[in-house]
Amino acid sequence: MTSSLVPDIKEKVVLELNVRNHPGVMSHVCGLFARRAFNVEGILCMPVGEGVDSRIWLLVREDERLPQMIAQVEKLVDVISVARHGAEHVVFERLEDFFC
Amino acid sequence: MQISGAQLIVRLLEQHGVTTVAGVPGGAALPLYDALSHSTRIHHVLVGHEQGAGFIAQGMARVSGRAGVCVASSGPGATNLVTAIADAKLDSIPVVCITGQVPSAMIGTDAFQEVDTYGISIPITKHNWLVRNVEDLLTIIPDAFRIAESGRPGPVWVDVPKDVQSAMIEIDTLPAAAVRDTLPTPRSELIEEAARMIDAAVRPVLYLGGGIVTAEACAEAVALAEQAGLPTTMTLMGLGAMPVDHPLSLGMLGMHAARYTNYVLEEADLLIVLGARFDDRAIGKAEKFCPNAAVIHIDVDAAELGKIRRPHVGINADVKAALSLLLPKIQPQSRVQWLERVHALKAAHPMLMPGAEDPRSHYGLVLAVAAALDDEAVIATDVGQHQMWVAQAYPLRRPRQWLTSGGLGTMGFGMPAAIGAALAEPERTVVCFSGDGSLKMNIQEMATAVEEDTNIKVVLMNNQSLGLVHQQQNMFYGERYYASDYRKPTDFVKIAEGFGMQTFDLDKASNPRAMIAEAMALRGPCLIHCSIDVNQQVLPMVPPGAANTEMIGG
Known part of the structure; x- marks a missing residue:
C-alpha cells in the first residue's frame, strides 16, 4: 500500500496510564490533550486494586507530536507511569460490541 | 492539640x-x-x-x-x-x-x-x-x-x-517541612559528547534562559563562556545572568535584539542552550533559526528537549550540576577568529539608542535612572514598549535583578511585582518602569505601596497610548491607529498624590537628572512621571512570524 492513497490514516496507539485515583485526575489528563490540540479517540478509566490508583487507557493516533504529548503527560503529578502500546493491543477492541 | x-x-x-x-x-x-x-x-x-x-x-x-x-x-x-x-x-x-x-x-x-x-x-x-x-x-x-x-x-x-x-x-506534631525533589542528574556520556562538540565548534554561541537564574547557575555559565570563548546571548527571562557589559555578552536575542545579535546567531555552528525553551519571541520563525547550528540543550524539564528544536545532544538535568561536570572537560579556547567576527558584526550593526543623552526621551530616561542606581537595585517592568526599551538599554548585571512578565506578557505586572520585591528585600531600591496603559491595569496597588511604605520607584513613560499596539498598527496595518491612543490625558501625578505617593514630574523639571537622583535617593514609594513621544518605536523589530534576520529598523 502506498502512503499517497491513504495520507490521513495514521497508526493507532494505545497509552496506558497508571494514576492516583481522585476526582480531578481525569480532568488533568483529558484537559492536557485537549489544550495541546491532540485528539483522543477513546478513553477508559477504572480503579485498580484497593482503589487508591486508577488505570486510564487512551486510544490516540500516531503523530510527530506524540512523544512531546507523552512527555507532558509524564509531568502530571498524579500520573505514576505511562506505557505505550501498539495498535495490536486488545483493550479497545474488546469493547467494540458496545459501540455498534 | x-x-x-x-x-x-x-x-x-x-x-x-x-x-x-x-x-x-x-x-x-x-x-x-x-x-x-x-x-x-x-x-x-x-x-x-x-x-x-x-x-x-x-x-x-x-x-x-x-x-x-x-x-x-x-x-x-x-x-x-x-x-x-x-x-x-x-x-x-x-x-x-x-x-x-x-x-x-x-x-x-x-x-x-x-x-x-x-x-x-x-x-x-x-x-x-x-x-x-x-x-x-x-x-x-x-x-x-x-x-x-x-x-x-x-x-x-x-x-x-x-x-x-x-x-x-x-495533631501531636506538624509533619516535616517540604524538602525539594532531587533533580535529574546528567548522563556522563552526554556530557562527554557535549564537551567534544563545544571543543570542535568553530562558531559556537551560548544561549541562556530563565532556567539559568532559577538553577542559580549563572556563575557556572559565565565560567563556561570564558573558558570556551563563547559569545553569549540571553532571553528576556535570562537577562542579568551574564553582566550585559561582559566582553562576551551579546545581550538579548530575538524580536527586539540588536541586529548584530541575531546576525551572530545566524552564523553559529553550535548553540549551547541552557534553561531556555525556544520561545517564539526569542527565536522567530523556528525553521529559520540558527539554520547551520547543531544544538546542545540542557534543561531540568525533559519535555522541553525537542519540543521546538530537536537537539543533537539533549541533557535532562539540573543545569548547575551539568555545568559543574562539563566545565572540567572543556578545552580553554580564546577563539580569536570567531570573536573578531562577532566584534565586526557588532561594530557594523550595533544597538542604536537615539536620544540616549536626553533623560526625557525613552532610552535616555532608562539610562538616566540606571546612572542614579547601583547593581543592588531591582528593576521591574510592565509590558509594552517601555519593557523592551528597558530590556535593551538597562545595564542588568546580576541574576534576580530583573523582574518582567516574559511568557504571558501581562500588562499590570510591574507595580505589584515591584511591591513584592520590596517586601521581600526591603533594603533594596526597587524600580518599576511602566507605561500609561500598563500602569492603569493595576493602579489601585499604589495604595498598597503606600500602606506598606515599600521602597518602590514607579518610572512612568507616558505616551498616552498603548505604544506597542500603536507601533504595530503603524508598521503592519497601514497606520490605521484604532483603539490604541487615549484621547484625553490622565493626570497620573494627581492620581499618585491621591493615593499618598510622593511624585516627581520630569515634564516640569529644570534639571531632570537631579530630579531622578532625588527620587531614587528618597526612601518610600514615589512616582516619576515623564511624557514621551508616541511615535518612538522599539527597534529593531522582527515581524511576528518572520525569521530573526528579517529585522525592521535599528
Whole structure:
C-alpha cells in the first residue's frame, strides 16, 4: 500500500496510564490533550486494586507530536507511569460490541 | 492539640518560613483570615485587587527564589487571581495560591460566590488541589511548597472549602517541612559528547534562559563562556545572568535584539542552550533559526528537549550540576577568529539608542535612572514598549535583578511585582518602569505601596497610548491607529498624590537628572512621571512570524 492513497490514516496507539485515583485526575489528563490540540479517540478509566490508583487507557493516533504529548503527560503529578502500546493491543477492541 | 484546618494551614505556612502573604479576605476565606490574625510571624498585605496579590507573591518569589504566597476568597476572589497565576506558570515562578471555597456540602449547587476553582486552575498551574478533608492538609500544604519549588518551578493552587478550614483536627506534631525533589542528574556520556562538540565548534554561541537564574547557575555559565570563548546571548527571562557589559555578552536575542545579535546567531555552528525553551519571541520563525547550528540543550524539564528544536545532544538535568561536570572537560579556547567576527558584526550593526543623552526621551530616561542606581537595585517592568526599551538599554548585571512578565506578557505586572520585591528585600531600591496603559491595569496597588511604605520607584513613560499596539498598527496595518491612543490625558501625578505617593514630574523639571537622583535617593514609594513621544518605536523589530534576520529598523 502506498502512503499517497491513504495520507490521513495514521497508526493507532494505545497509552496506558497508571494514576492516583481522585476526582480531578481525569480532568488533568483529558484537559492536557485537549489544550495541546491532540485528539483522543477513546478513553477508559477504572480503579485498580484497593482503589487508591486508577488505570486510564487512551486510544490516540500516531503523530510527530506524540512523544512531546507523552512527555507532558509524564509531568502530571498524579500520573505514576505511562506505557505505550501498539495498535495490536486488545483493550479497545474488546469493547467494540458496545459501540455498534 | 486540637486546632482548626485554618490554624493548621497557618502553622504550616510558618513552618515553611513564610513571613508575608498578600491577599483579600472574603466570606469563604474568613476562617483562614481569623487564623492568620493570630499569627505573630506572618504579615498579611491587604491589596486592592486579587491580581495584585498574585503579582506581589510573584515579586517575592522572583527576587528570593522561594515560593511566594497569595490568599483570596472564593468566586471572584479566585477568578481575579487567574491572570497572575497563569503568568507565573509561563515564567516558571514558584507561587502557592490558597483560596477559600464554599462549604463542601454546597459545592456543585451554584452557591453564592461559587466557581469551579479547581477546574479553572488546572491549565494554569503546575498542580492543584481541592481539599476534601482537614487531614489532607497535612500532606497537601507541604506538597504544595515542594512541587512549587522543585525542578522547574511553577504555581500551585490549594482550594479549601470553608468547612474544611473550620473543621478541627487532633495533631501531636506538624509533619516535616517540604524538602525539594532531587533533580535529574546528567548522563556522563552526554556530557562527554557535549564537551567534544563545544571543543570542535568553530562558531559556537551560548544561549541562556530563565532556567539559568532559577538553577542559580549563572556563575557556572559565565565560567563556561570564558573558558570556551563563547559569545553569549540571553532571553528576556535570562537577562542579568551574564553582566550585559561582559566582553562576551551579546545581550538579548530575538524580536527586539540588536541586529548584530541575531546576525551572530545566524552564523553559529553550535548553540549551547541552557534553561531556555525556544520561545517564539526569542527565536522567530523556528525553521529559520540558527539554520547551520547543531544544538546542545540542557534543561531540568525533559519535555522541553525537542519540543521546538530537536537537539543533537539533549541533557535532562539540573543545569548547575551539568555545568559543574562539563566545565572540567572543556578545552580553554580564546577563539580569536570567531570573536573578531562577532566584534565586526557588532561594530557594523550595533544597538542604536537615539536620544540616549536626553533623560526625557525613552532610552535616555532608562539610562538616566540606571546612572542614579547601583547593581543592588531591582528593576521591574510592565509590558509594552517601555519593557523592551528597558530590556535593551538597562545595564542588568546580576541574576534576580530583573523582574518582567516574559511568557504571558501581562500588562499590570510591574507595580505589584515591584511591591513584592520590596517586601521581600526591603533594603533594596526597587524600580518599576511602566507605561500609561500598563500602569492603569493595576493602579489601585499604589495604595498598597503606600500602606506598606515599600521602597518602590514607579518610572512612568507616558505616551498616552498603548505604544506597542500603536507601533504595530503603524508598521503592519497601514497606520490605521484604532483603539490604541487615549484621547484625553490622565493626570497620573494627581492620581499618585491621591493615593499618598510622593511624585516627581520630569515634564516640569529644570534639571531632570537631579530630579531622578532625588527620587531614587528618597526612601518610600514615589512616582516619576515623564511624557514621551508616541511615535518612538522599539527597534529593531522582527515581524511576528518572520525569521530573526528579517529585522525592521535599528
